[in-house]
Amino acid sequence: MSYPPIVTPSGATRPILTRGLGTLDGVGQLPVIAVVGPTAAGKSDLAVELAIRLGGEAVNADSMQLYRGMDIGTAKLTIPERKGVTHHLFDIWGVEQTASVAEYQRLARPLIDGLLVRGVTPVIVGGSGLYVRAILDDLEFPGTDAAIRARLEAELAEKGVAPLYARLTVEDPVAAAAILPSNGRRVVRALEVIELSGRPFSATMPSYESVYRSVQIGLNIPRPVLDERIELRVHRMWAAGFVEETRKLHEAGMGPTASRALGYAQVIKYLDGEWTEEQAVDETVRATRRFARRQESWFRRDPRVVWLPYDAPDLPAQAIRVVSCAS
Structure with a gap:
């Protein structure tokens, strides 16, 4: 079976490879897999099992596991718990560094491409929804302006998030509806982008347009x-x-x-x-x-996620069947 090439956000194309496909009966290139869902649902363990069975490697999409030394508090898998599976994009930033999803995307995309070139299945794992989307989907991230950001953050510190959120509801009601009123950091970012670009922040928000052939597996766990x-x-x-x-x-x-x-x-x-x-x-x-x-609300909004019971005795086998159907 042949597939059309992947179209990147810049308009360039890259072919779908067809090497290393025996695991799924040789039917097309394995998609990029993402294991998603709320914290403590068991994502990391499932990702390891899938990587072992499909000849894959894990790619971190937890924004806090990018930091060196933040191990216990982020439930980062220990080396023995990784069971020999190569894990990428863990421990790459110092704790003094400010997280940037744009920088993460810049690092992750070539990594995913390189794994596919080698015929290795990328297994993305993590609960940071925007980071997952930064890999999988056609997302572009606006620039930043230190002066605008500093002014808005000073206003946030002095007056609280409520007046900033009220301003956002006027300037971009679509973005305001998608951002929690208590999330000061996101409100500041939205207002910064609006002021910097002259465009609504909602124009830069994620759409469900993938740049890879991908499958997302969510772990369903009772509250x-x-x-x-x-x-x-x-x-x-x-x-x-x-x-x-x-x-x-x-x-x-x-x-x-x-x-x-x-x-x-x-x-x-x-x-x-x-x-x-x-x-x-x-x-x-x-x-x-x-x-x-x-987290659950974020991932539930994505119609592409296939939800599986977290405690299914044959969970890895169920997940592989989902991947097979998507190939």
Whole structure:
């Protein structure tokens, strides 16, 4: 079977390769696979199993696992847990660096292309929805302006997010409807793009137009079960030395992105004497549960995601069948 070439956002084309396809009966090039869903659903383990069975390699799409040293708090797989599978785009940034999805895309796209050239199946894994879309979809990221950003962030710090969000609802109601009113960082970014480009921020928001032949597998997990798993994970993080990990990173100088990361932000408040340790634990659990709901909402909006039960005894086999049907 032959396929048309991939068309990149720039209009260039690249062929679909047909090497290394015995796993799926030689039917076309394996698609780029993405394992998505809420935190603590079991994405990393499934990605490893798929990579083993399909001769693939894992590509990280968790924005916080890009940071070196942020291991316990991000539930980064240990080397033994990776079972010999090569993992890409882990531990590539220092914690002082500000995360950039545009920079991530610049690194990830050539990596995916290189894996396909070698006949290796890319298995993207992570719960940062925009980072997954930055690889798979036709997304372009507007530039930034330090002066505009600084002015808007100063306004955010002084007045809070509400007046900025109100401004966004007037200037770009489509973008406002897609951004949580409490997400100051995203509101600031939207207003920055509007002022810098003169275009609505919504014009740059993701569309469901893939640049790769891809399949997304979501892990479906009942909310009460997920809530319990999140609480258990947080307590295990504490027992594994999360506070000490955060202390070292905090003292080394965490940048604005890393210091606001889920769990780390709560521990820093404990280390700085603002909260008790018990408060930090409880707030980490609560914040993680809220985050998991946002993740699920993001991925549920994408009609291309195929949802599978997280606890299916034959989960890897079910996932491979999904991949086979997409090829």
